[in-house]
Amino acid sequence: MQQSLDPLARKLGAFVTLGERETKALEALQGPRTLIAAGKEIVYEGQQQHAAYVVADGWACSYKELQDGARQVIDIQIPGDFLGLRSFLLRRSDQSFTTLTDVVVTKIATDRLVDTFHAVPRLAVALLWAASRDEAMVVEHLVSVGRRDAVARTVHFLLELGAKLKLVGHGSATEFPCPLSQSVLADALGITSIHLNRVLRQLRESELLIFRDGWVTFLDRERLAALTGFDYSYLDLETTALR
Amino acid sequence: MQQSLDPLARKLGAFVTLGERETKALEALQGPRTLIAAGKEIVYEGQQQHAAYVVADGWACSYKELQDGARQVIDIQIPGDFLGLRSFLLRRSDQSFTTLTDVVVTKIATDRLVDTFHAVPRLAVALLWAASRDEAMVVEHLVSVGRRDAVARTVHFLLELGAKLKLVGHGSATEFPCPLSQSVLADALGITSIHLNRVLRQLRESELLIFRDGWVTFLDRERLAALTGFDYSYLDLETTALR
DNA sequence: CGAGTCGTTGACCTTCCTCAAACGCTGTGG
DNA sequence: CCACAGCGTTTGAGGAAGGTCAACGACTCG
Numbered sequence: 001m002q003q004s005l006d007p008l009a010r011k012l013g014a015f016v017t018l019g020e021r022e023t024k025a026l027e028a029l030q031g032p033r034t035l036i037a038a039g040k041e042i043v044y045e046g047q048q049q050h051a052a053y054v055v056a057d058g059w060a061c062s063y064k065e066l067q068d069g070a071r072q073v074i075d076i077q078i079p080g081d082f083l084g085l086r087s088f089l090l091r092r093s094d095q096s097f098t099t100l101t102d103v104v105v106t107k108i109a110t111d112r113l114v115d116t117f118h119a120v121p122r123l124a125v126a127l128l129w130a131a132s133r134d135e136a137m138v139v140e141h142l143v144s145v146g147r148r149d150a151v152a153r154t155v156h157f158l159l160e161l162g163a164k165l166k167l168v169g170h171g172s173a174t175e176f177p178c179p180l181s182q183s184v185l186a187d188a189l190g191i192t193s194i195h196l197n198r199v200l201r202q203l204r205e206s207e208l209l210i211f212r213d214g215w216v217t218f219l220d221r222e223r224l225a226a227l228t229g230f231d232y233s234y235l236d237l238e239t240t241a242l243r
Numbered sequence: 244m245q246q247s248l249d250p251l252a253r254k255l256g257a258f259v260t261l262g263e264r265e266t267k268a269l270e271a272l273q274g275p276r277t278l279i280a281a282g283k284e285i286v287y288e289g290q291q292q293h294a295a296y297v298v299a300d301g302w303a304c305s306y307k308e309l310q311d312g313a314r315q316v317i318d319i320q321i322p323g324d325f326l327g328l329r330s331f332l333l334r335r336s337d338q339s340f341t342t343l344t345d346v347v348v349t350k351i352a353t354d355r356l357v358d359t360f361h362a363v364p365r366l367a368v369a370l371l372w373a374a375s376r377d378e379a380m381v382v383e384h385l386v387s388v389g390r391r392d393a394v395a396r397t398v399h400f401l402l403e404l405g406a407k408l409k410l411v412g413h414g415s416a417t418e419f420p421c422p423l424s425q426s427v428l429a430d431a432l433g434i435t436s437i438h439l440n441r442v443l444r445q446l447r448e449s450e451l452l453i454f455r456d457g458w459v460t461f462l463d464r465e466r467l468a469a470l471t472g473f474d475y476s477y478l479d480l481e482t483t484a485l486r
Numbered sequence: 487c488g489a490g491t492c493g494t495t496g497a498c499c500t501t502c503c504t505c506a507a508a509c510g511c512t513g514t515g516g
Numbered sequence: 517c518c519a520c521a522g523c524g525t526t527t528g529a530g531g532a533a534g535g536t537c538a539a540c541g542a543c544t545c546g
Contacts, residue, residue, distance in 0.1 A: 064386045067472040072386040087379060089372045094379040114368075118361060125357075129332045135378055136330060136337040139317055142385045143307045146315040146433030150502075181524065190389030195502055197526060229310040393534070424492065438534055440494060 007080030007168040008054050014167055016126040025120040029113070030054060030106035042097040042105075043084050050093040051107055052085040058103030059179055062095045063187065073188035075138060076100075076161065076180070080168040082108075086131055101179050137164075145190040148228065150199050153189050156228040158209065158216055175217040185211075250323030250411040251297050257410055259369040268363040272356070273297060273349035285340040285348075286327050293336040295328040295353055301346030302422055305338045306430065316431035318381060319343075319404065319423070323411040325351075329374055344422050380407075388433040391471065393442050396432050399471040401452065401459055418460040428454075 009026060012018060018026070033056055036042060043050045045064060060077040062084075074095055077083050087094050088110045117124040137160065144153045161178070165171045182200070186193035200211050208224055210217040218224060252269060255261060261269070276299055279285060286293045288307060303320040305327075317338055320326050330337050331353045360367040380403065387396045404421070408414045425443070429436035443454050451467055453460040461467060 064382070066386070066390055070390045072389040074382055074385060087375050089368065089375050090379065095382060114364060121357060125332065132330050132332050135381070136333065138378070138381060138385065139307070139338060142317060142381065142388060143309070143315040145385060145389045147309055147313045183524075192503060193525085194504085194527090198502095201526085426492080435535060436493085437495090437536085441534090444494085 006056060007078075008056075010168055011080040012123075012126040012130060015129045016122060018123070018126065022120055022123040022126070025116055025123050029109055029116055031109065033104050033106055036099050036103045036105060038099050038101050038103075040099050042099060043093050043095075045093055045096045047093045048091060050084055050088075052088045052110055053083040053105040053107055055079050055081050055083055056104040056106055059100040060097055060103055061100055061184065061188070062097050064095050071187045072190065073184060075134070075141070076188065078161075078165060078168065078170070082131070082134065085110075086134065088113075100184065141188075150189070150191050150195060151202065152228045153191070154185075154196065154199050154203070155209070155224050156230055157185075157189060158211070159218075159221075159224060159228065159230050162216065162218070173218075173221070175215055177214060178211070178216045179214050182211075249299060250321075251299075253411055254323040255366075255369040255373060258372045259365060261366070261369065265363055265366045265369070268359055268366050272352055272359055274352065276347050276349055279342050279346045279348060281342050281344050281346075283342050285342060286336050286338075288336055288339045290336045291334060293327055293331075295331045295351040296326040296348040297351060298322050298324050298326055299347040299349055302343040303340055303346050304343055304427065304431070305340050307338050314430045315433065316427060318377070318384070319431065321404075321408060321411065321413070325374070325377065328353075329377065331356075343427065384431075393432070393434050393438060394445065395471045396434070397428075397439065397442050397446070398452065398467050399473055400428075400432060401454070402461075402467060402471065402473050405459065405461070416461075416464070418458055420457060421454070421459045422457050425454075 009018060009023060012026075016022075036058075038058075042053070042060065055077050057079050060083060062074045062077065063071050064074065065071045077097075083097055083105065084093060085108060088108075140160070141157075144156050148156060158178075162171060162176050165176045166173070170176060180188075182196055183193040186196040189196065191199075203209050203211070207219050208227070209219055224230070252261060252266060255269075259265075279301075281301075285296070285303065298320050300322050303326060305317045305320065306314050307317065308314045320340075326340055326348065327336060328351060331351075383403070384400075387399050391399060401421075405414060405419050408419045409416075413419060423431075425439055426436040429439040432439065434442075446452050446454075450462050451470070452462055467473070
C-alpha cells in the first residue's frame with residue numbers, strides 16, 4: 001500500500017492483500033491509459049454496449065437528468081473508482097458520466113471479467129467488495145438526501161469524500177483538494193446552488209469548514225461529525241479480513 | 244415463466260432462459276423455507292456475519308435509521324427479491340431489514356456462491372444482472388428523492404412498484420396489492436406521513452390513483468406517467484439478451 | 487372496554503426555492 | 517490592450533412546498 005501503487009490497487013489493498021498474481025491479473029484486465037478532457041461526456045444514459053472504466057487520475061461524476069432539466073448527481077468518481085462497472089450487464093447504461101477535470105482512464109475488458117474471476121478468485125472477491133462498498137455509499141447518499149437537512153447533508157457528503165480520498169492517498173485529515181463547482185455539489189446534494197452557497201457561508205462563519213478555491217478544510221472535525229452523526233463504519237475500513 | 248415457478252426463477256427468467264441445470268443450482272443455493280412474522284427485524288445495521296436471503300412470499304423492507312429517530316426506507320422487497328445479498332462481503336450489514344407482512348424466506352448459502360458461479364456461469368450472470376437491476380432502482384430512487392416533488396415522487400414510486408410486482412406475477416396493469424402503511428411509504432419517499440396523506444388525497448381527487456385498503460389502483464396511467472417522466476427502460480425489461 | 491396503531495384534517499411555521507441582480511475571473515476577438 | 521461574453525459565485529426579497537404540533541375518528545387486539 002505504498003504511494004507508488006495505482007489507486008485501484010491501493011484501494012483494494014485496504015481490504016485484501018494483493019500478491020503479484022492478483023496485481024498482474026488486475027493490470028491485464030485494463031486497457032491502455034487514455035486522457036479525457038474536462039467537461040466531456042464519457043457514457044450517456046441509454047447508451048447501448050457502454051464500456052466500463054477505472055479512473056486512474058482526475059475527477060468524474062455520474063448523474064441522471066430529468067426531462068425538466070433538473071440533474072441529480074449520483075456519485076463522484078475519484079482515482080481508483082469504477083465508472084459504469086455496476087451496470088455492465090444492463091443493455092443500456094442507466095446513468096450518464098461526465099468528467100469534471102481532465103481525467104485519465106483505463107478501459108476494463110468486461111468480456112474477460114468472468115474468466116479472471118475463475119482464475120484469480122482473490123481478486124474477484126476484492127472487486128466485488130469494492131462494488132459493494134460503492135453501493136453502500138449510494139445508499140448512504142439516499143439516506144442523506146431523504147432525511148438530512150441541507151447543512152447536515154453537505155457536511156456528511158464532504159466528510160465522506162475526504163475519507164474516500166484519503167484511502168487513495170489524496171488530502172489529509174484536515175483538508176483535501178476538491179475541484180467541484182458549487183453547482184455540481186448542489187446537484188449531488190439535491191439542493192439548489194444558491195441555497196448551497198448560503199449553507200457554505202454558514203459553515204464558514206461557524207468555523208466548521210471552508211470550501212474555497214478548490215480546497216475543503218475541516219476546521220472542527222468533532223463538531224462536524226456530531227452534526228451529522230457521521231459514522232465511518234459503513235465505509236467498511238476498520239479491520240481487514242483477508243490478509 | 245409459468246406462474247408455478249418460484250418468484251426468483253420467474254424474475255431471472257425475464258433475463259436469461261434458465262434450463263434444468265440452472266434451476267437445480269438455484270435451488271441448491273437456498274436453504275429450507277422459513278416463516279417470519281410481520282414486523283420482525285431480520286438483519287440489523289451493524290450486525291456482523293449477517294446472512295442473505297431470498298424472499299419467497301410476503302413483503303419486507305430495508306432501511307437506515309438516523310440518531311434522531313428519522314428513518315429512510317431504501318427499498319421494498321417483494322417475492323423474488325434478495326435481502327442483504329449485495330453487502331454479504333461487508334463485515335457488518337450497512338442497513339437494517341424488517342418484515343412488513345408475514346414473510347417466507349430461504350437463506351442463501353453465500354459460502355457456496357463462488358463455487359456455484361464457477362459451475363453454472365449462466366446462473367451467475369443472471370444473479371449479477373438481478374443485482375445490477377436492483378442497484379439501478381436504488382439510483383432511480385435517489386434521483387426521485389433528490390429532484391422530484393412529493394407528488395411526482397409518490398407516483399413514480401408506485402408505478403415502479405407496480406412494474407416490479409407484475410414481473411413476479413402479482414397485480415395487473417391497473418392495480419396491485421400493497422400492504423404498505425402510509426408511514427412506511429412516507430419513509431421511503433423522504434416526506435412525512437402527514438404530507439403523504441395530503442398528496443394521496445390530491446391524487447385521489449384528481450382521479451389519478453387510489454391508495455386504499457391495501458390496494459393501489461391506477462386510474463389514468465398516461466397522465467401518471469407523464470407527471471413523472473416515468474420511463475421503464477432502466478428496469479431493463481425490454482428484450483432478452485440471453486435466450 | 488381500553489390501549490395502540492393507522493389514517494385524516496387544520497393551523498401555523500421553517501426550510502428551501504424562485505427570481506433578480508451584481509461581482510470577479512478568464513478567455514477571446516476586435 | 518481593451519471590450520465583452522460566459523461562467524461561477526454571492527447576496528437580497530418574496531413565495532411555495534413541506535414540516536410540526538395538535539386533535540380526533542376508525543379499527544384491531546388483548
